[in-house]
Amino acid sequence: MSSEKATALVLRVVDFSESSSVVTLFTREFGKISGLAKGAKRPKGAFDSALDLLCTCRVVFLRKSSEALDLLTEAKLIRRFRLCDKNLSRLYAGYYVAELLLELTDEYDAHPELFDNAERTLLRLGSGPSVGTAIAQFEMAALQILGHHPSLEQCADCGSEIRPHGRIPFAQTAGGVLCPRCRPRHSQVVQVSTAVIEVLKQLANADNEALDTVKIERRSGGELRGVLNHYMTQLLGRPPRMQRYLVAPTSNHDDAGKDAANEP
Template sequence: MSELLKTEAVVLNKINFGDTSKIVHFFTEEYGKLSAILKGARSPKSKIGVALDSFNIVQIVFYKKETRDIQIISQVDLIKHFHKINEDLEKMKYSSAVIELLHNLTAEYEPHKKLYKGTVRILEMINEAKYTPKFLFVKYFIFFIKEIGYEIPYENCTNCGKKLVNEKRISFNLEKGFLCETCRSVSESFFDFTKELFNFFVCLNSKINNVSYEHDDLNKIIFFLEKYLMYHVHEFKGLRSIKLY
């Protein structure tokens, strides 16, 4: 027996199915990630095909059946279309990376309202362009890692407990975490932070957005976060979106 449900959702991606239908992957506010088929979406008479573009915020009504992997959509209403993202290659690159994380690293039917609201907010901010897309994505990446259960503690050395804020050089061990300058010798270092780069990482973990940085600093943090996530989540092989654009 099917249950008729309604929820807000971010469109992750879509693929053609059959002659006139589409299978769409969503990250929803109420039910987490789900896949659903919209029959007739490719028909010339369909008025909702454009609503299913990636990054769009929509409201969907669908028939959920527990024994079915792909649900059936009965209605789609467009809430928000981020046209500036689609007109700018840099914005599209990092918005696609946001979508890639959600699509590959969240579970089907596992609700996460905070992650959903954070995703909508970051897409809004990338679209508004008050800050650079790369900077916003790195902040989201840190937030995403925390929300899926792999938060990176950064205040104290994991070996001796010393506060790290005044250390000149800080190392990171993939198994143990951040290590102070004294404890660097006890474990193999995967990544070395200068004091400036570490302080920047601390700022990225906060709500502060007005911070000066070099774009190479963002590249280093993205590299660090990718490798950290690859170590802890073996099915994650890195961000393809960033390399494709």
């Protein structure tokens, strides 16, 4: 077993015994890992409350060569994300970030850019003006980094250029927009406005600092949220658990000001 050090985001914590936990982390250096943290629930020790959900910490762990759990030996808190200070929508959005990282990534498949984007997204959720827009940007970034990005400018079937006008066929199963010739060959097709397609393009190319320049009309926010919901559901084979609590993206509005109508 080799000792490794990494910067990690806590995605999940499950009780293992009276004093120990099994922790799933998304690390910048190694990708997703799962490890046994012995004594993690003791008030004082090598973990010192650093393994709470959505915390960023510096961890030391022993990497197992087999399918057994890694062994976490130390964790030092870097940052605790306080997402519930204002309302539940921000907290649910943070849980959604963790859920996507759990579901979309593989063990020991490092994506430093995705780690950095997730960390910036959580920071924005704590203080930024638009929760829905921050989450939509994270989704598009994750899809692009992990190779699942929907085709928005060329037909997902034949590759021909799509000229934006009116409403454009978008097929979840095909992975993006369709030209009129390919449209009849596909099922589960929705007609998406050109405004939403343009916003998706902007989100795919925007970092968190540029989100304030992305303009989303209020009537387009719900449609955009619906497109992303269906795309993620198709990709994962089921709806993400936290998806139903997400708010629609808007421009220059604190869309988290309206708590999710349905709380878990």
